[in-house]
Amino acid sequence: MKKYWVALSAVCLLAVACGSNSNSEKPETTPPAAESHESAANDISKDPNYQKGLKLVAQNDCLTCHKVSGQSTGPSYEEVANKYTNDETTINMLAQKIIDGGSGHWGTVPMTAHPTLKPEDAKQMVKYVLLLGKK
Structure with a gap:
């Protein structure tokens, strides 16, 4: 019985130690947050278009060629x-380009076509990108 309690205590301590790591990194598939846009007065991360986009x-291959800011193969968001x-005509045009x-x-570097992407998903991605502009 004593071995049981020692083992259970060790497992609990291990779970607490692993779960309290506040410095853990986010998964690589998540684009970095646009820090300049996260002020308390203008927190775009609460916008449903931001969250969905x-x-x-993150689910598609966008981050292979694009970043939120900075140099990459394609233009930054x-x-x-x-x-x-940020209007409906532009959203439709950019979604079709995706x-x-x-x-x-x-x-000169071409953007890969994404023919299997649903138009409504492409529009949602464009809405997210357009939120990242300077205010």
């Missing part, structure tokens, strides 16, 4: 958001 971006207006792919708007 972020989830879709902030660059895209600052170039385009689905069709293409090149020439941001340089």
Whole structure:
């Protein structure tokens, strides 16, 4: 019986020690938060379009070529958001570009087509990206 309690205590201590690691990193599939956008007055992470779009971006191959900010193969999300207006026409146009792919708007490297992506998901991803522009 004593061995049982010692083993149970060790398991409990191990669970507490592993569960209290507040410095653990987020999974790599989650794009980094746009820190400049997370002030208390303008917390876009509470926006449903931000949350849904972020989830879709993380589930697809977007982060292979794009970052929230900074250099990568494709333009950063902030660059895209600052170039385009946040309206229905733009959302539809950019969503179709995600689905069709293409090149020439941001340089010579083509964007891979995503023909299996649902149009409503592509639009949601665009809404997320457009939220990342400078205010």
